[in-house]
Amino acid sequence: VQRDLVVRAQAGDHEAFSALAAGSVARLLAAARLILRDEDRAQDAVQEAMVDAWLDIRGLRDPDRWGAWVHRLLLRGCYRAAKRERNRRVVEVPLLAIDAPTIADGQAALAARDQLDRGFRRLTTEQRAVLVVHHYLDLADAEAADALDIPIGTFKSRLNRATHALRAALEADERQALAREESVA
Amino acid sequence: MIRDDLGRRLDLWMRETADPATPPALLEAIVATTGARRPRATWLVAIRGSRMGKLGARPVVSRRRLVQLAVVVAVGLALVAGLLLAGAGRQPGPGSAIVFVRTDAARSADSPFIIGPDGSLEHSLTGGLGIPSPDGKRLLLEERVDDPAPLPDAETSWIRPVIANADGSKPTLLDAYPGRRMHLAPVAWSPDGSRILVSSGGEDVAPGDVGIYTIRTTDGGDLQRLVRTPAGNGDVVIGYSPDGTRILFSRVGDAPAIYTVASDGSDLARLSPASMVPVDLDFFDAVSVDWSPDGSQVVFAAMVGGTLAPGMYVVQARGGALTELVPPALGALSAQWSPKRAAIAFTSGHLGTGRTPAGKELTDSPQVWVVNADGTGRTRLTDGSDGSTSVAPVWSPDGSRLLFQRKFGDEVTLWTIDADGTDARRLTIEPVAADYVGRYAWTTLPAP
DSSP, X not given: OHHHHHHHHHTTOHHHHHHHHHHHXXXXXXXXXXXXXXXXXXXXXXXXXXXXXXXXXXXXXXXXXXXXXXXXXXXHHHHHHHHHHHHTTXXXXXXXXXXXXXXXXXXXXHHHHHHHHHHHHHXXXXXXXXXXXXXXXXXXXHHHHHHHTSOHHHHHHHHHHHXXXXXXXXXXXXXXXXXXXHHHO | OTTTSHHHHHXXXXXXXXXXXXXXXXXXXXXXXXXXXXXXXXXXXXXXXXXXOOOOOOOGGGGGGOOOOOOBOOTTHXXXXXXXXXXXXXXXXXXXXXXXXXXXXXXXXXXXEEEOTTSOOOEEOSSOXXXXXXXXXXXXXXXXXXXXXXXXXXXXXXXXXXXXXXXXXXXXXXXXXXXXXXXXXXXXXXXXXXXXXXXXXXXXXXXXXXXXXXXETTTSOOOEEEEXXXXXXXXXXXXXXXXXXXXXXXXXXXXXXXXXXXXXXXXXXXXXXXXEEXXXXXXXXXXXEEEOTTSSEEEEEEEETTOSOEEEEEEETTOOOOEEEEOTTTOOSEEEEOSSSSEEEEEOOEXXXXXXXXXXXXXXXXXXXXXXXXXXXXXXXXXXXXXXXXXXEEEOTTSSEEEEXXXXXXXXXXXXXEXXXXXXXXXXXXXXXXXXXXXXXXXXXXXX
């Protein structure tokens, strides 16, 4: 069905494209939110990606590759959104580490999620994108590399580096929490 | 614990954290924004040999290929150039690369790729390529600019040139005529880099505006018309002569012919006589006519008297008597002059009466040949003994090798071969199309 919609959209059928967009936007927006950590920027990135998809849909050689293609367009949109923010010299607020919650009984899972959230925010947009295509979009390495428009070897090394960076961020977070506990004691 | 199961924790956290809720306004905005525009037609910069030219407007007779110039952005060019140059030690032409398109089975979409001359480092070009300036420091690109007040059911955006640094950075839109409903599709730099050759044509362009123009490089202003294209025709621009004094183009449509014109629009000269019809390979525009390296002559393939058997001819750049280099009996379907010497690569064979997905049928086992510019030394480089055909050779920048396409059954692959017929190498492992393709070139890369 999706292939038929793509073929019809390539022939200029805007209704078919609208159906494609309706079926794609939720997942794209969720990924953009994870990558950009900002609702407005995430929506902008998704809208840009879908407009690009419509304008360039005739350049999509294989209609079966719609999913992979829009992932690529979304990631480009995310990078553009992040770059615009940098150009405006808006500083991302990367972490909330100072206010890390005290772990109480029953709250360990919540605290762990918060810790991951803080660690994730410490990463660069590019690092978050690599982790999102791997862990959320669940793309195979070749598909992920294609979506990021990089060779597969580069993807693997970037994924490795992003994971290391996240581990380092989490360890730093743990050290800060430990230091606070010691100072209280 | 963090180190042991971080991946699993990330999977779980992302699934829990990801919020797929979609504000209705977002989808509405997407539908409204896209509904007000048309998808862009797909065609790419046509890059020919070591020089880069671009297709001009197509006539009514081939409306499916009418010029709707795609946005061309040099995304990733610098990276790709760097990769290729890094491997230059094992390539015959340092700093050169081959650009080609893969064409889908329906021939409705093309995807551009770049590959090293040794077949290594194939890489998709998501945005296409720009045209390097004569000094190699800038790129000529193009972009569609929205019409501020589009007419109902008409084109909503118009092509304008963009000039950027050689790595694609700092693009500057040249739009001295905002809202003017004609394309200004960049075709080539003038050899001194001061002006840009632009082409206008296609759907929704007023017939009186269809033609070939130049504009000023600095701001896109000073639009000067060189050629007014008659209704029912399209002018396919081949490019400037090497000294920049003349422009070569092929008119297709109701009144097909080869022309040159002075770069100020004066002195229009028809090179092919009225009795001849220049070859128009539907799948590869502008591969059947070319400048000599010194710009004093033009070579072209054309049919005489309504036959389907084209010969190959050389003529002075301002017209005159023709010299036949290849007789119609052997046939010449393409003609590309070596950038370095007095030799011309061509495709033997004839046109048929049938059609294929790529366009006109080619008959009599087309193969790649080379002939000296004086007609001597005619040599066949591919033999087709396995039933394959080999067509549309273009030269490497140093003139030592040729790039061509080989069709065997329903698979077309790209190959290179020495100009003496030795050392044939298959360039693309995966076929690029099921029938003949166009738009490939062996080009010098801008410095990274």
